[in-house]
Amino acid sequence: MAVSANRLELLQIADAVAREKSIDRMIVIEAMQDAIQKAARSRYGAETEIRAEINPSTGELRMWRLLEIVETVEEYGRQISLEEAQHRNSDANLGDFITEPLPPIEFGRIAAQSAKQVIVQKVRDAERERMYDEFKDRIGEIINGTVKRVEYGNVIVDLGRGEAIIRRDELIPRETFRYGDRVRAYIHDVRQEQRGPQIFLSRTHPQFMAKLFMQEVPEIYDGIINIRSISRDPGSRAKIAVTSNDSSIDPVGACVGMRGSRVQAVVNELQGEKIDIIPWTESLADLVVSALQPAEVVKVVLDEQAERIEVVVPDEQLSLAIGRRGQNVRLASQLIGWDIDILTEQEESERRQKEFVERSELFMNAMNVDEMVAQLLASEGFSSLEEVAYVEPVEIASIEGFDDDTAAEIQARAAEFLEQAERERDEERKKLGVEDELYDIPGLNAAMLVALGKEEIKNIEDFAGCAADDLVGWTEKKDGEVKRFEGTFTEFPVSREEAEEMIMSARLKAGWVTLDEISDDEEVEEGAEFVEGDEGQDAEVAAEDPASPAE
Template sequence: MNREILVLADALAREKSVPKEIIFQALEQALASATKRLNKERIEARVEIDRETGDYKSFRRWLIVPDEEFVDPDNQMMLREAHEFDTSKQMGEYVEESLEPIPFGRIGAQAAKQVILQKVRDAEREQVLEEFLSRNDQLINGTVRRIDRGNVIVESGRVEGVIPRDQLISKENFRVGDRVRAYVLRVDRQARGPQLILSRTAPQFVAALFELEVPEIEEGVIEIKAVARDPGLRAKIAVKSNDPRLDPQGTCIGMRGSRVNSVTNELAGERIDIILYAEDTAQFVINALAPAQITSIVVDEERHAMDVVVNEDNLALAIGKGGQNVRLASELTGWQLNLMSEEQSANKAEAEAVRLRNAFMEKLDVDEEVAQILVDEGFSTVEEVAYVPLGELQAIEAFDDDTVQELRTRARNAALTEEIAKEEVLENAADDLKTLEGVDTELLMKLSRFGITTRDALADLASDELCAIRVLPEERARALIDNDFADLTDEERQQMSRSDAKAATQLIARARESWFAAAQ
């Protein structure tokens, strides 16, 4: 009988073109299942087949678990009990005891066959998958085999993949037998069905199609630096040439638009803007917002945002239909873009100057004239006044030496007071709030002034309340919250931009998820 095991393993391995080890593992699993079924007690079994002789041994085993997790004496064992068998055993290992091997012929033939065939099918599928992945193909070109609950099953040779319904372009409608091209989004090795998860909406799909149409991209002469998409409607693709003699935009467009039109036709008519990439981020943003003409850009490195100023005639063009143009430009460049007219920009600059002036008057105890001079000279924080080189302050014509020394002394005292206040806030804030992703010291300071010192208190806020606390001056934020935002001005609405509101919503969501996880 043992020889029959070896013959069976060898025959199946050659017939199915799978490693013999896979067959042995399937046989061991079938024998272990049969051992468990034939045993009167509910046990965990393991079978080990000798690959040379075909002899096999059976074992009953118990998993070593902590005392507080010990609930199943038939299959579990506490560590102190395990050490009575073997002192070298550790938590999470197994204690085994030999069993009388069951005869091979007593296994239910159908059950053994199913286990073995399933293992063989899994091995064959894995082999096909590995062959496909070894080619590093980003695109799959196949035929629609069937439609399953809106998901499109695609067959390409021996490889099968699935395009989930949410990865299909909305206006597309495929039927069985249609040719389809898609991007390999990921591999799901745990899936029972197709393991290749495909997409026609991923930004990478556009990049892969251009690489197929433009040989210069495959050769590395032209690089695709970024892609942003509104699938089926519009896309922006940033390109860069590594050869100064080559125009990357013209090369990607092709003669009479032949190359870009091929990609557009594949994407159900999706309009594609080819943008010239620039190392200078401001210039890159200007390119990305084309054809709108930009008047000026103010960069906020701390918030990773830009205030983009355009004249009134270009504002609608820059925003695009439903905000599409600015949204794609923001996604393409990786910067938060706040579009505003020249009038809005001037109002915002004036509001910021007033805020800074009031802050200097309050913290340095100076009059409006001195505070305005500091603002005009480009100072924005008390720390800058306290620690810039002395010569910079002395260079201000309106200040004499005594004024400079007094300003530095007051600024350093104010900075020290702020630092002490920060330490007190950090001490008083709960650990679950301090460790929450997205909460920094500056936000902790603002939240503490509203009495919010725990994660639960943050979770109770509405997103617009948190957005106001983060963005607007304290007194104004309190007034708006108390008034249910009834008198929110256009300028304040501009300050509380869509991205700020989204960030506030995400932060509150994380706080609530953390609370529910802790409660469970």
């Protein structure tokens, strides 16, 4: 059996495939040319270099064989001698190619099947490339599709001009889809993989909720209201913080809508997920109070260095503030970006009493004073011997029952104890092998050198090789949970900026950098900050532009 196609049929096939697959007609014609070349090689020999060309206007097929001009012919199917080539063309030279026309061929069954595979593969590759080009710039959009099939919990979605996948962990819990169901999802990733481009959709991504609100609330789409932060426990509960660029518009009320119509539309799409909408404020204390609603907050204490917030609530409000399985405080923490510790008033009172007793005992043992004096110092807010030793004497003398002599004696005892402790630490530092030269780094003391020695940091070179994270620790956020990693100086009151200055001083002493290089770096950083500031202003202007959709 032989298979052939006339000129018109070739063009009709190319047009039909291009329309069906939404790809360029020339790509299909090139695939056909490759298929014909492969089929022709099976007829004339695999070693033969064959070219095929289909005229895109007339459908005319031309084939020819390429022969390389060489001095000595070794491969008769691919090469021709210079002498023979010059008989055909007097201008032929070594290294050139001459063409030899070939007659049209009839495809046998096997050759036709092979040609079909080539065309199918080429068309599939072109279709994948087209799909990648179409969707790579659409990350962050919401898209509608139809469920094509469900495989091991993953939902394959037909987008009309391509396929996408919603992985099992990107589906809202207890949510089920069947063949033919309509589904709306957020495009969170498009990437090339071995089996072709893959479009990954999500219904649990926080920005999915943001885009749904943008569709339901015109003020968000117009940029009048901005969504500042979102935290979700998909399918259960979510918190969203919003702010308004127009003081006359209530951002929370606009998102809720008349009788809750706007927020209810989002809730229905998210399978009944409860949504708390709170007003965003730059005051972290006010923000955490709103984020922990409906629980009442008595007191908020911020630790900016550790990015931790301590919240005190009434005893009967503890379970409400924490929420079921810690959900309320966890979502509030994700919304703000800081760790939140919840304490009851009783727990805080007990902790303060314990700290008071510990400070009193510290002062009694270190300075050899009676309990009343120690308690007076602790009640006045002194928390360490360093504070007692180095504050202005008048601050101690002003305590009721103290005079100048008493203040001087207390400070002298505190200073003597600290000096003795410093000497003991210095001895320990020497035993650990930490070199004296580290004392030349501003801000380092004997206690810090002991801590460095325990970490095998014993000289200027070792210290210069440290990073700020090594000294003060760092935090990592993964799956909405914030994990704190301790540093060598965690127990000391050293900020990240101070740690960076210490490290830079060590690098100067070690000769790793020069003052001129540091000055140049600072100038570059200042310039970068200036540029960033300009960009920030541009961003604000864009946000105010009604034509700019809010994120």
